[in-house]
Amino acid sequence: xxxxxxxxxxxxxxxxxxxxxxxxxxxxxxxxxxxxxxxxxxxxxxxxxxxxxxxxxxxxxxxxxxxxxxxxxxxxxxxxxxxxxxxxxxxxxxxxxxxxxxxxxxxxxxxxxxxxxxxxxxxxxxxxxxxxxxxxxxxxxxxxxxxxxxxxxxxxxxxxxxxxxxxxxxxxxxxxxxxxxxxxxxxxxxxxxxxxxxxxxxxxxxxxxxxxxxxxxxxxxxxxxxxxxxxxxxxxxxxxxxxxxxxxxxxxxxxxxxxxxxxxxxxxxxxxxxxxxxxxxxxxxxxxxxxxxxxxxxxxxxxxxxxxxxxxxxxxxxxxxxxxxxxxxxxxxxxxx
Numbered sequence: 001x002x003x004x005x006x007x008x009x010x011x012x013x014x015x016x017x018x019x020x021x022x023x024x025x026x027x028x029x030x031x032x033x034x035x036x037x038x039x040x041x042x043x044x045x046x047x048x049x050x051x052x053x054x055x056x057x058x059x060x061x062x063x064x065x066x067x068x069x070x071x072x073x074x075x076x077x078x079x080x081x082x083x084x085x086x087x088x089x090x091x092x093x094x095x096x097x098x099x100x101x102x103x104x105x106x107x108x109x110x111x112x113x114x115x116x117x118x119x120x121x122x123x124x125x126x127x128x129x130x131x132x133x134x135x136x137x138x139x140x141x142x143x144x145x146x147x148x149x150x151x152x153x154x155x156x157x158x159x160x161x162x163x164x165x166x167x168x169x170x171x172x173x174x175x176x177x178x179x180x181x182x183x184x185x186x187x188x189x190x191x192x193x194x195x196x197x198x199x200x201x202x203x204x205x206x207x208x209x210x211x212x213x214x215x216x217x218x219x220x221x222x223x224x225x226x227x228x229x230x231x232x233x234x235x236x237x238x239x240x241x242x243x244x245x246x247x248x249x250x251x252x253x254x255x256x257x258x259x260x261x262x263x264x265x266x267x268x269x270x271x272x273x274x275x276x277x278x279x280x281x282x283x284x285x286x287x288x289x290x291x292x293x294x295x296x297x298x299x300x301x302x303x304x305x306x307x308x309x310x311x312x313x314x315x316x317x318x319x320x321x322x323x324x325x326x327x328x329x330x331x332x333x334x335x336x337x
Contacts, residue, residue: 028267030056031063032080034254038288039080045283046274052267067095067259076259077268083162085169087119087255088320096257103273107294111315112253121253121316122275123290126218126309127167128249130237132206141243142171142250145213146186154190155202155211159335160327163199163217163252168330169322170250173314177325184333195336200224200233207233217252222289222302241309248310252319254290 032039036058043054063081067074067090079096081087090096096118104120105113112121129140145154157164171180192211197204202214203224214237224234241249256275262268274280281292285300298304330336 026051026267027053027055028077028264028271029075030054030078030080030271031066031076031259032056032058033060033063033082033086034058034080041287042275042280042283045279046271049274050267050270052270054271064089064093064095068093072261074259074261075263077262077264078271079257079259080254081257082125082254083166083252084255084316085162085166085320085323087114087253087257088317088323090257091116091118095260097260097262099258099269099272101269101273104276107276109293109295111313112293114317119255119257120272120276121255121293122281123254123284123288123292124251124311125254125290126241126249126251126311127163128216128218128221129240129242130203130206130214130216130221131240132212133236133238135212135238137238138240139245140213140240141246142167143183143243145190145215146183148186148190150190150213152190152192153212154187155192155205155214156195157197157199157202157215158195159184159330159333164195164215165323165326165330166252166319167215167250168326169319170312170314172322172325172329173318174247177329180326181329181332184329184335188333188335200230203233203237204230207236218291218303218306219289221306222300225302239306241307243312244310247314248312250314251311253293253316 043056046052047054063079067076079090091114098117100117105117108120113119131138131140144150168180168184171183175183199216199220202216205211206214218239221234221239224230243249256272258268258272276294278294278297281294281297284290285292285297285303289300289303291299
């Protein structure tokens with residue numbers, strides 16, 4: 001049965017190197033870039049409500065390659081990802097199918113879903129700039145990261161990470177290639193160390209007095225504040241929403257799509273519609289500390305305490321279109337070297 005072929009929540013999978021298919025009517029199969037601790041509570045509620053078992057393969061990369069290799073024999077029903085570029089890649093490689101759902105089209109804002117109904121955002125996240133409390137309250141923009149006054153005072157993760165690429169792509173859309181390359185060169189000149197680690201690691205570096213500023217997604221702040229071992233890192237920084245005086249803060253999404261050859265299509269549609277339900281959106285807010293896309297579902301009290309913010313309304317598809325240019329410029333700037 002499928003459970004012998006897919007690794008379920010009883011043992012979390014870490015790669016896509018799993019073979020073939022067998023299907024059951026009361027199951028739905030998910031390929032996920034999202035971590036188990038983030039999505040398992042959601043799937044547990046879905047199973048309790050519907051009786052449909054959720055089998056999941058977790059991975060950090062290789063989803064598109066696996067789907068293409070499996071072709072029409074793929075057991076995948078649902079694809080969960082973060083970052084708009086990953087969704088667009090699946091769409092452009094014709095690995096998705098359109099979904100006709102009044103619920104999804106109604107509750108996912110139009111600028112956060114594809115025009116052909118192949119993918120839908122579930123949550124948004126802000127690319128914040130964290131600043132040491134040693135600096136006091138500051139107002140800052142992404143452009144400021146290249147200001148010489150921050151020389152040797154900025155930490156960040158790799159330029160090749162999807163979060164960084166998406167931000168750079170938004171800069172290309174805003175400023176064009178030439179100015180974005182100049183910005184990347186100035187940003188690199190201000191780094192306190194070579195790009196490394198994850199978003200939380202940059203806040204840890206501020207705690208260790210290695211730097212004063214870092215980039216990080218919004219929900220990590222909440223995760224650190226509620227972590228017994230990491231709270232001391234978060235207590236040492238302020239979370240800043242960049243570019244509030246002009247275009248607004250860069251946002252990205254987590255999203256869902258249905259695989260082109262989904263063998264359990266009805267169950268897949270039921271799961272997609274569950275993920276946009278008030279219950280699931282509340283869980284995203286409370287458990288993952290992300291911003292729900294469904295109107296009327298509030299952020300968690302902790303996230304709300306960070307204040308309202310202005311988001312950049314640049315279409316996500318535009319960001320995806322500039323992804324290749326962003327990678328080229330990151331290489332030209334030798335950002336990670």
